Each structure stands twice: as C-alpha cells, then as structure tokens.
Amino acid sequence: MTQYDADEVPQPDPAPDTGETAWGAPADAPETPPAALTPADAADAARLVSFGLQPKLLPARDVEYADLLRRYRDEPAFARLADAVAGGLGLVVLEVSTRAGMAVAAAEDSVFAVRMGDYARRASADSADRFLHGLAHLAIAAMSFPRPEDLADDGYIGRITVNGVDAFVRQACRRLEERAEQDGENTDPVTDAPGLESAWRVYARRSATGATKDARRLAGSTTGIIAKAVTFLVDSGFLQRTGDDAGGAYRTTARYQLQVRDMAGTAAMAELLELGIVPVSDGSASLLPGEETDDLDLVAEAGLPFHSG
C-alpha cells in the first residue's frame, strides 16, 4: 500500500553520512528509541497526518509541522506510528520530506477520496461531460510534465496555462482528425450509439469558450472544464497560480509530481492495459496507425513506441 520511493523518503535507519545540514544534529536521538510509545506520541503522529491533510500548508512556514517531520525522519518508531495512523485513515503516504511535507494521497475507498459526482454534477448524468472532466485532469498532468524526464526529475517545475492545455488537446484531436481523413475513414459516429464515438471527437466538438451574460467563463466549454480542474488542483495543493495570462497560469508543486507519478499515472496505465490497448513488449504495435502519415507525425518522437512496460 505504502509505495513511497526509496530515493525520496528519509530512511528510518540513521544515515549520518548524508551530510544534510537542514536537519541539525539530532542530539537526543540515541536516547529516545528505547522509550515505549505513549498516547502523546500517537497524538503527535496523528497531528503530523493532519498536517498532511492540509496540502497547501508548507513545512517551511510552520514550526510545529517542521518539528514533526524531523521527528518522523529521526525516530523510526514514530515514523511507523505515523504511517499506521495514515493507513488506518485510508491514506497512502507518498513521501515525507521538507519539500513536500507529509505527502499523503487518498486510497480509493477512503473518505478523503474525491468522487466525480461530487466534483461536477453534470458529469454523473452525461457521459461526455464525465470524460471531458477526466481528460482535463489527464491533459493538465501531461502538459505539466511533457516529457518522461520531467516527471522523473524531482527538481522540475511544470508551468501550464488554461488556454495552453486546451490548445494542446485540440492539436492532438486535430491530428487524429487529419489522420482519419487521410485514411478515408468516416469518423462521424453512428447515431444513437454515443459510447462508440471516438474520444477525440467529443473534445473537438465541444466549444473552446463562449460568451456568457455575466462575463464568467462558460462552465461547459473546454476551457471552462480545464479551469475548473486547475482551480481544484490549486485547492489540493498541487498547483500554484502565477498569473492571469492565457486564461490563468500555474506552476506545479512537488506534491503534484508525486501524485501523478506514483498514483494517478500508474493507475491510468493499469486501466489502459486492462483494456488491452498498450502493447507491453515492443513498440511497433497496433497503436501506430499508419507510419506513412509523415506530415505532422506526432507519434514518431512523442513517446511511442513504448519502451518496456
């Protein structure tokens, strides 16, 4: 369940050779381990988890938070206790560090999990809306970390704009449309079978924006859907607003990278594999629809063919 990364998480075993000055010298560290854990320790562990539940809180801004993080790092027993508290609440610990704080994510059945129906009311009734809201989140992540290296590099900070994400997805849709046209394929969906319509068409035919009576963003437009997603991610402590240009500019936080890398990305990949879509072994597979389409060929360098799973 806890799938934190060996490179990221301060190891419970004392590692004085790391030479990190920020942690200070743990003067009393040798004395504490023998002492049995008390209810006060449990309270502290729960307090640390509660800090983790406030994703916008930065350890650097809160002395108590920073102290508890230091304790997590230095006292293996306390760390185990905090992990257990988190696990019991239905949380997955992604990383515990000064940069990300106590980064926890909600397990699927947790009370902390976000449900699509609560997120957008229309989404539960309308399958197209449901897809568009999900795709918006996926596209924001893809724009935030455009290359595999960006997602892997801890120091990377992604920058996105609302209009940029929209344009990016539209571009991808347009490419699919062009390819379908070249293949002479009729992509117009069969009437009365909305589930069989290609996903890109659903996005392409939704308008990008629209004038409203009160000058707010049209909620049902694609930029409206993306703006809703980024606002939500800001509240999750995953993005920070940096400006107003191009529909709103944002940069990513360490937590978002962890969440996408360790939770969302893998989960979506697993789902895709289950659909039998991604050929795991080699790249030259069904996903490359016609390599002769050499104009604006995205597939060539954009990550396909897949390397091993």
Added chain:
Amino acid sequence: MSRSAPFRPLSVPAPTLCDVTFSAPGAAAPQLNGHGRPAPGPAADEGLARRLRALACTAPLHDLDARKANLAGEYGVYAMAEVALAVIDLVTLNMDFDTGADHEEIVAKVLPRIAAQAPDRPAAEHERVARWVLENLINVGSVDRGFRAVYGTFDTDGAYVRRDYDFKLVEEVPGAGGTVYLRATDEAVNVLVGALDTDVTSAQIAAEVKLEVLISRGRLADAQLAAEQARYRTVQYAETLRKTLEATRRNVRSVDWLRTVPDMINEALDHVADRYRHENAILTNIRKARDEAEAVDARTGEHKRRAAELVDIVKDCIRRHTQLQSRLLEAGPLFRAEQDRQAFAAPAARTGLDLYGQLVAPVLPLPVEQATRVTDAFFARGTGLRTPAAVRVADLVEVLLTPPVEREHLGAEMPEPDLVATPDDSRFSEAQLDAATALLALPADAPRRLSGLLAEARREDPELPYLVALLAVHAASPPVGTAYRQGEQQLLFAVDDGTELIDPEFGGADLIVGTALLDAAGMAADRSEVA
C-alpha cells in the same frame, strides 16, 4: 410566450441539435438494390456523404428563416439567411492572426444591412435581430455550441448506417485578457465561398487567374467577386499556418522540423512572394483601369466605383500577406529557442512515465466509453484529497438558517474624485488669440510683411505682437501633413526672402506671411486612394 414582452421571447432557444435528416426512407433502399447489395460502393458513397455534409452546413441558415416565425413579434420582413451570411462574411474578414472578431464589432457592422431591410423599425429591434442571428450561428442553446446533422451511408459490408455530422459555423475562441472572440470555421468559409472540398492553395491560384482574366476583359463586377474569394482564401491559408506554428511552440517534437515544416514554410514564403508580386500587378492594373475609366455616364461611373472597391480588397490581401510573411520569418528563431529549452536541458536521472505518449495519445482514439475508464482512473487518484466536512447538528441549523450572501453586482463603490481647479497660467488670453487670428486672416492674393503685422498688432494691444510673431514663426514650417489629412481649405505660411526685420522688440527676418488655398477636393481623392 407573451407577445408584449420586449426582448426575452426573441431568444427562442435554437433546437439543441439542428436535425437535418437527408436519409431516404428505409423502405426505398431494398427495392432499388435488388439483391440486398448496395449499388453505390463506399467510394461512390463517400462523395455523396461529402456533399451531404456540405449541404448540412447551409441548413442552419435556412433554419433561421424558418424559425423567425416563432419569434414574438413581426420579424417576417427580415431576411435572416442574408443577415447570417453577412455576419459570416464580417467574421471571416475580421479574423486576424492572433485574434478573431469581436462580438460587438460584428453586431455594429451588420446593423446597416438589417436597418436597410426594415428602415421604419426601431433601431433596438435591428440590434435584437443582429444578436439573434449571431447567437444562432454560434448556437448558444446547445452545450457544444455547434450543430449536428444526421445522414446515412453504406458501410463496407453494405449495411446502411446513420451517422451524426457535427459542425460549427461561428465558434468562440479565447483571446487575450480573458475576452472571447469569434472565428468563422472552415466549414463556414467553405460554405460561404461555395468552393466545397477544394485545396486551399490551388483554389487561391484559380481565383487569381480568374481575376486577371476578368480584369483584362473589363468585367469588373465579376472581378470583384473573384477578388473577394481570393481574400477568403488568403484568410483560410493564414489560419492553417497559424495552427501549425502554434503546435511548434507547444512541443518541438510534435512537428517534423526536419522536412515537413521547413518545406511548408518555404512553400508559404514562396507563396507570399508570388502573391505579393501578383497582387501588386493587379493593383497597378486596376488603378489604371479605374483612372482611365472616365465617369461620363452612369455605367462607367459604376465601373469606376467597383474598381475603387477592388483596389481596397487587393490592398487588404497584400496587408494580410505581409502579416503572414512576418510570422513565417519568426518561425525559425522560435523553433531554435524552443529546441534549446526542450531538447538541450540536462538529461534526467531516470526515465519515467510518458504521460502524453503513453496515456493521452492512446486514449484519444478510443471509443469514449473505454476512454472514460482510463480518465476515471486518473481522476480518482490524480485530484488529491478533500477532507469531508463534519458538522454538528447544532451548527447545521445555524448554517442552514443563515441567509445567503447577496452577490455583489456592482463591485466596490468608486470614491468621489477630489478635483482641484488648475490655475489658468496661459501667457495669452482667448481674446488675444482671436485678435491675432483675425489679424492673420489674410486674403490669399495679398500676403503681408511681418513688420507691418507687428506694428498693427502693437496698436491694438502691447502683448499681441508676441503672439503674432509666434504664429508667424510657426507658419514658417506650416503643418502641411495635418492640413492634408484633415482636408483644410487653406493654410497659413511664412517665407523668408532675406529682408531683415526692423522692429523695437523683435529681430530676425522680416517674413512674408500669407494664406495658401488648398485643393480640398483633390486631396480627398488622393487620401481615399492611399488609404
């Protein structure tokens, strides 16, 4: 719907889907194809499908005229399809590289045509019609803000399938600063110019060849039509290029910079150079035609007017080409900067998941049903967590009974500005200026020496000579450009013929001050040509 309410009822909601069904009744098909095998194969069917789609694009325009009867009030007098075409025209012509057309601008520009259709109706009604037509072209009522037509085709194994064709005519795009602009879609442009399913480049060349022929034969009316078509083509061409450049900016690797794009840019630059030469030649020819065609009777006068309009159109084409060219020249440096940013960064320690290549790209072609499973999985784990609210019943009562906060419509109150009267520290009074102007209002055929003017001014007011001297010195470099632009009838000027000024207060040259009459009509003609 009450007939008395002024505005609301006008926005009769457009049908969410503009259902245009072309399919033949199902019973007819088997009779025509005796053995149950469809006579038209998929290839023949494709052409039919293309034409059905083209036909569908015109349906919203017909629909406007059909639905105007449902509006509260007498709107039968307005030709809605005509207004709609005019709107699409305006939007297309106002589309530039970066932005589209502004809502209000389009409404304002289409008003004269609507007013001409029903001159005795109030202006407010004209505006309502303009907005109604524009809203319906966007199809504000539907969530996609687009149209859908249903048509039928035979698929590869001969089964008859009904398909949905989704299209837009005018779409709204985000502009700078959160504004919303209008753009005419490719479908709209195609419907508008009536050149369905044609290649952009070749269609442009064809249009211009046609134009040249027409001009050489003196058929200016047709020439104007062809020139306008050429302009639509130009806009369309620029739009295609804009999209490609935008993709480059987002992801260098998404575009083939080895061959495709450089080829395309070269092609486009050649195209611009070619068109530029071509259009300049046309411009020269039409100008000649315009100037040679003497307005002796009504017919040649009409020719002259059309030629003048043609000059405007071709000039607009040239302007657009210049704009296109500057964008094309920026493309190379943009690519290099993006490549620096994207490709030459330090290599990462390890490779990870490729979100685009491994998730977004494979998901988009899937049927939406399957794609939703993937996006749902991402959503469930990628949105973060929310702490559920735990409310005590006692608090709940209070929360529920609290009246909702009223939304602020007007924002904060503006503070009353504290205005301070600035002291009038002008050197000369208004009366003095009037006196000086009167003194310098010389007849065109009688210029005077500055010395004489100064002496006369001194007799009226000891301060006045300073003002007269000042005005005279200014007149030594008369504002010819301003007078030309503003179409002035006359202009004060001063010339130095070498005579020295003998005056108790001033020194320098004894200027000759006079008034030059300007040929206002001639200048106006010149101006309209240059503009």
